[in-house]
Amino acid sequence: MIRRLPPAVVNQIAAGEVVERPVSVVKELLENALDAGALRIRVEVDGGGAERIAVIDDGDGFLPEDLPLAFASHATSKLQTVADLDHIGSLGFRGEALASIGAISRALVRSRRRGAEAGWEVRCEGGVETAPQPCGAPEGTRLEVRDLFYNVPARRRFLKSAGAERARIQELVAELSLARLDVDVTLVADGRELLRLPAGDSLPARFARCFGVELQHGLLPVSRTFAGLTVAGFVAEPDLARRDGKLELMFVNGRRARESSALYAIRQAFREYLMGGRFPVYVLQVNLPADQVDANVHPRKAEVRFVEARRVAGCLHETVRAALQARGAAADAAAGGVVIDARLPRARSGFPDRSRDLFGPPPAAAPAPPPREAAVAGVRESRGPGEPGEAAVRPNPFQRVSGRFLQVLDLYLLLEGPDGLLVVDQHALHERVVYERLRRRHAGRPVQVQRLLVPAVVEVSPTELAWIEAASAELAEQGLLVEPFGPAAVAVQGVPAVLAKVDGKRLLRDLLATGNEDGGTAVQDRIAERFHAMACRAAVMSGDRLGEAEIEALLQEAATLEHPHNCPHGRPTVLTFGTAELERYFRRRC
Amino acid sequence: MKILCDRNALQEAVTVVSSVVPVKTTKPILQNLLVRADTEGITLFATDLEMAARVQLDAVKVSKKGSVLLPARETAALLRELSDPTVTLESSDQRCRIESGGGSFVLLGESPEEYPEESQNKSGKRIEIPAGRMLRMIQETIFAAAREETRYAINGVLLDCAGGCLRLVATDGRRLAISYENIDSKVEFKVVVPLRALNTMVRALPEDGKEALQLEVGDKQIVFKIGSTQLQSQLLETRFPDYEGVLPKSADTTVEVQKAVLESALRRAAILAPNDMRMVRFEAGDNQLRLTAESTARGRADVAVDAVIKGAGGGINFNPDYILEALRVCKLDDVRLDMSDDSMPAKFTLGESFTYVVMPISGA
Ligand SMILES: Nc1ncnc2c1ncn2[C@@H]1O[C@H](COP(=O)(O)OP(=O)(O)OP(=O)(O)O)[C@@H](O)[C@H]1O
Ligand SMILES: [Mg+2]
Numbered sequence: 001m002i003r004r005l006p007p008a009v010v011n012q013i014a015a016g017e018v019v020e021r022p023v024s025v026v027k028e029l030l031e032n033a034l035d036a037g038a039l040r041i042r043v044e045v046d047g048g049g050a051e052r053i054a055v056i057d058d059g060d061g062f063l064p065e066d067l068p069l070a071f072a073s074h075a076t077s078k079l080q081t082v083a084d085l086d087h088i089g090s091l092g093f094r095g096e097a098l099a100s101i102g103a104i105s106r107a108l109v110r111s112r113r114r115g116a117e118a119g120w121e122v123r124c125e126g127g128v129e130t131a132p133q134p135c136g137a138p139e140g141t142r143l144e145v146r147d148l149f150y151n152v153p154a155r156r157r158f159l160k161s162a163g164a165e166r167a168r169i170q171e172l173v174a175e176l177s178l179a180r181l182d183v184d185v186t187l188v189a190d191g192r193e194l195l196r197l198p199a200g201d202s203l204p205a206r207f208a209r210c211f212g213v214e215l216q217h218g219l220l221p222v223s224r225t226f227a228g229l230t231v232a233g234f235v236a237e238p239d240l241a242r243r244d245g246k247l248e249l250m251f252v253n254g255r256r257a258r259e260s261s262a263l264y265a266i267r268q269a270f271r272e273y274l275m276g277g278r279f280p281v282y283v284l285q286v287n288l289p290a291d292q293v294d295a296n297v298h299p300r301k302a303e304v305r306f307v308e309a310r311r312v313a314g315c316l317h318e319t320v321r322a323a324l325q326a327r328g329a330a331a332d333a334a335a336g337g338v339v340i341d342a343r344l345p346r347a348r349s350g351f352p353d354r355s356r357d358l359f360g361p362p363p364a365a366a367p368a369p370p371p372r373e374a375a376v377a378g379v380r381e382s383r384g385p386g387e388p389g390e391a392a393v394r395p396n397p398f399q400r401v402s403g404r405f406l407q408v409l410d411l412y413l414l415l416e417g418p419d420g421l422l423v424v425d426q427h428a429l430h431e432r433v434v435y436e437r438l439r440r441r442h443a444g445r446p447v448q449v450q451r452l453l454v455p456a457v458v459e460v461s462p463t464e465l466a467w468i469e470a471a472s473a474e475l476a477e478q479g480l481l482v483e484p485f486g487p488a489a490v491a492v493q494g495v496p497a498v499l500a501k502v503d504g505k506r507l508l509r510d511l512l513a514t515g516n517e518d519g520g521t522a523v524q525d526r527i528a529e530r531f532h533a534m535a536c537r538a539a540v541m542s543g544d545r546l547g548e549a550e551i552e553a554l555l556q557e558a559a560t561l562e563h564p565h566n567c568p569h570g571r572p573t574v575l576t577f578g579t580a581e582l583e584r585y586f587r588r589r590c
Numbered sequence: 591m592k593i594l595c596d597r598n599a600l601q602e603a604v605t606v607v608s609s610v611v612p613v614k615t616t617k618p619i620l621q622n623l624l625v626r627a628d629t630e631g632i633t634l635f636a637t638d639l640e641m642a643a644r645v646q647l648d649a650v651k652v653s654k655k656g657s658v659l660l661p662a663r664e665t666a667a668l669l670r671e672l673s674d675p676t677v678t679l680e681s682s683d684q685r686c687r688i689e690s691g692g693g694s695f696v697l698l699g700e701s702p703e704e705y706p707e708e709s710q711n712k713s714g715k716r717i718e719i720p721a722g723r724m725l726r727m728i729q730e731t732i733f734a735a736a737r738e739e740t741r742y743a744i745n746g747v748l749l750d751c752a753g754g755c756l757r758l759v760a761t762d763g764r765r766l767a768i769s770y771e772n773i774d775s776k777v778e779f780k781v782v783v784p785l786r787a788l789n790t791m792v793r794a795l796p797e798d799g800k801e802a803l804q805l806e807v808g809d810k811q812i813v814f815k816i817g818s819t820q821l822q823s824q825l826l827e828t829r830f831p832d833y834e835g836v837l838p839k840s841a842d843t844t845v846e847v848q849k850a851v852l853e854s855a856l857r858r859a860a861i862l863a864p865n866d867m868r869m870v871r872f873e874a875g876d877n878q879l880r881l882t883a884e885s886t887a888r889g890r891a892d893v894a895v896d897a898v899i900k901g902a903g904g905g906i907n908f909n910p911d912y913i914l915e916a917l918r919v920c921k922l923d924d925v926r927l928d929m930s931d932d933s934m935p936a937k938f939t940l941g942e943s944f945t946y947v948v949m950p951i952s953g954a
Binding site: 497 | 761765766831833868932948950
């Protein structure tokens with residue numbers, strides 16, 4: 001029998017689309033506050049947001065006559081006609097958020113319209129609203145959400161730990177704050193202040209406050225104008241790249257949003273500068289006429305679509321490419337200058353150039369190189385064992401090569417395999433071989449710690465701090481001794497003795513850059529793996545050039561490996577030109 | 591420009607200024623050196639934009655003033671091969687003819703106007719120190735500086751001048767070397783000089799030189815002057831750790847041992863410390879210092895040497911390379927080691943004014 005669902009259930013289902021987890025509530029409330037013209041926003045969360053979320057703003061406040069509709073579905077003051085949907089200027093437009101939130105929590109709005117005598121308050125529990133009551137309130141709005149999902153136990157069960165939910169909220173607040181440097185934002189979790197972002201910060205300064213002070217050196221400012229489109233923000237030096245894509249931040253007309261062709265275009269521009277498995281770091285604000293963007297494509301407004309997606313992607317690619325290229329040219333741009341110029345980048349010293357004005361005019365872009373073809377048609381690149389289902393079926397190509405090889409360009413080896421020509425990156429393969437050796441050797445050996453004379457102080461973001469605190473025992477077991485050092489930094493007191501040559505700060509940074517999602521591999525394994533990879537790199541770099549005999553030995557050892565296709569850092573070791581491809585290329589076959 | 595000068599003097603000067611010429615550069619013009627001739631003699635100048643070197647030669651006969659830019663590497667190589675005691679350089683446009691016994695050569699330069707100009711340094715703080723002393727101080731510290739070139743490491747040496755004493759301090763976070771010298775001056779400064787500049791100095795300074803080396807320290811740069819040679823370098827803008835804080839104030843055990851004995855014993859023991867996990871155990875007791883190392887794959891070393899031991903005795907682990915590197919520049923016959931447990935830095939006294947602090951290795 002088909003039955004109409006009661007409205008409360010309908011709303012709960014709809015709510016699930018909008019509100020996936022506590023962070024979604026924070027996002028909606030923050031957007032509402034920004035839409036209301038707030039310049040000062042305070043976000044409070046308790047128990048990872050599941051217990052309580054409050055967003056307090058100093059914006060326009062609700063019109064008293066709108067309050068009865070606050071928690072009603074499709075009630076919005078921001079949009080009236082369908083035509084309006086074509087040029088959305090506000091972050092909200094569906095009139096869906098508060099209704100959804102109200103359906104699955106115990107919510108409260110207390111608001112005083114700017115200039116009004118008194119405030120009003122409305123409560124909503126499981127979608128049932130109370131009548132507005134007058135009350136005392138400061139100008140602006142306080143929206144408080146308690147007991148999220150109290151009536152949707154299934155959802156509640158899917159929540160992660162309070163710490164994990166809190167970390168997501170912190171990331172979100174930080175991200176959104178980047179679009180509005182004129183707004184003062186504070187985040188307090190369980191009484192502890194996690195973010196304090198004063199208005200008027202520069203973009204790099206706020207970015208650094210949110211995501212770690214070390215990041216602010218090595219941000220390349222960008223600012224480009226194309227017809228009907230501007231791009232501004234920065235891209236980070238490739239050596240700041242991360243192992244996750246969390247700091248790939250794009251904003252479209254002030255809205256934090258993803259768009260797949262843009263994402264791809266930016267990564268392509270970074271590609272030649274990054275090792276495999278690394279993701280770039282950037283904040284790019286794209287502005288274009290509102291009718292060129294469709295923001296109404298995702299239930300949580302996390303994605304947008306561009307009317308001219310190809311063109312936008314092209315502009316982004318060009319912007320990023322030019323910025324990355326100009327960084328090499330910046331040193332040259334000082335041609336004919338004074339000898340010792342404090343503004344010259346210190347290419348050789350390895351120090352961040354603190355005197356660079358991040359928002360000064362970007363250095364002149366170098367002429368564009370000819371576009372590089374992505375890859376020769378028909379060439380297969382060896383993929384790592386990371387891809388599910390692939391590892392099992394991929395044979396070790398080194399097991400079936402003829403013994404002869406040709407070394408070219410001091411770096412590549414050409415080999416004949418059963419199905420074609422193999423091109424081997426000798427360095428990458430060497431790294432893989434050394435890595436495997438190290439792994440076997442260190443298995444079961446007691447970990448030794450090289451203690452540091454001068455602790456390396458590393459400034460970290462609150463999220464990173466939380467991760468380090470949680471993982472400190474495992475880190476110590478692997479030989480990395482880290483202690484808290486003030487509210488926003490840690491001190492590295494010792495490093496694994498196998499990595500005696502690696503800088504302690506870099507070690508920790510590298511580890512943090514591997515992403516701190518919980519789940520997946522155990523922390524220990526991940527740490528050990530990273531350390532081995534670094535030890536291996538150090539070993540290979542200090543090694544001499546390989547002679548013929550050594551190359552033979554290398555190839556023999558490679559034949560015994562389980563994962564010979566990638567170096568430990570993710571770069572491929574071997575490229576295969578199949579017989580068929582070669583024949584096709586030389587027109588021996590169609 | 592036309593000059594006649596002593597080949598040896600010119601070759602030496604070219605070698606000195608060439609030491610700052612970059613091997614690889616995106617600006618090819620930097621692979622040249624500038625020769626300028628005026629009534630007082632000639633000046634040779636080269637820079638890589640971080641460092642600059644200048645040498646003045648006055649034993650030169652200038653018959654026509656002017657300047658010319660010469661390819662640094664080729665000029666140096668050519669002068670080395672020429673046999674006549676004198677050479678003539680004559681330039682017109684951007685070519686320079688070099689005449690000497692070995693033949694006549696034409697070097698193609700670039701326009702001197704294109705070359706970066708020498709900056710006029712505003713006068714900074716000045717001190718003087720015997721060149722040979724400075725050389726030793728650099729050698730006694732530079733090896734302890736970080737070699738890794740990352741954005742986090744300190745690739746420089748601290749020059750800390752205060753209270754009539756110049757201290758050079760270098761650290762890579764695991765060990766720290768200090769060498770000092772009293773000077774007759776009230777000047778105070780605290781700057782970090784890039785390793786590259788100091789390495790160049792090591793090559794340029796005479797061993798045991800009594801000549802005075804002048805240091806001129808500005809906000810952004812430092813100038814070293816000796817005789818008619820001058821080397822200028824940017825300073826590193828970096829915070830140097832508080833080095834006095836890490837010097838151990840007391841120790842449980844004191845070991846006194848002959849330097850040569852310790853060095854050879856440690857070198858032997860270190861052979862069996864694995865390459866990727868450098869560790870040698872130092873154990874003090876019964877007027878013996880015992881050094882042991884073990885590699886699971888290769889074997890075990892056990893070396894005992896006579897030593898004077900005072901205090902509690904005991905053992906700690908060190909990276910042997912850290913200690914060998916320091917012993918290599920140590921000129922003392924007997925060295926002293928003050929050590930406690932494996933969580934405390936150990937102190938080596940390697941000279942009257944040369945102290946070296948190393949952090950031990952401990953279990954996790
Ligand atoms: N902080 C606030 N200050 C003032 N008015 C607010 C605030 N939050 C919500 N409102 C009002 O409540 C209405 C409903 O908000 P809600 O978030 O549900 O919808 P929306 O923002 O219009 O659209 P969307 O569902 O896309 O977020 C808004 O249109 C606005 O008029
Ligand atoms: Mg909204």
